[in-house]
Amino acid sequence: MAFDIVLVGYVAGFFTAVAQFPQAYKVIKTGETHSISLGMYITMTFGIFLWFLYGLLIPDLPMILANFICLIPSLYILYITIRNLNKLKNN
Numbered sequence: 001m002a003f004d005i006v007l008v009g010y011v012a013g014f015f016t017a018v019a020q021f022p023q024a025y026k027v028i029k030t031g032e033t034h035s036i037s038l039g040m041y042i043t044m045t046f047g048i049f050l051w052f053l054y055g056l057l058i059p060d061l062p063m064i065l066a067n068f069i070c071l072i073p074s075l076y077i078l079y080i081t082i083r084n085l086n087k088l089k090n091n
Helices: 005-018 021-030 038-057 061-090
Strands: none
Touching: 005 061, 021 061, 038 061
16 A cells, blocks of 8 residues: 555645635634734735745645635634734824
8 A cells, every 4th residue: 555645735734724724714703813913914915925826836735725725714714813903094
């Protein structure tokens, strides 16, 4: 029985992508982002986007899928964090 290394990519991608969803759920549920680091989410979201782009360029399906899925909650959290910061500045 041969070991399929691509399976490792799919499993790693699954856990990486799923890791974003609990935070996104909390933000959706509460709207609370004051304890979220804007710098960290900007950096991480940009990194996820670059990994997604890299996956497209080489092409590597596990990398493409994992990072595309990961971008969804990451972009949402980033958007809400920026929106909440702007609301604080305007009050």
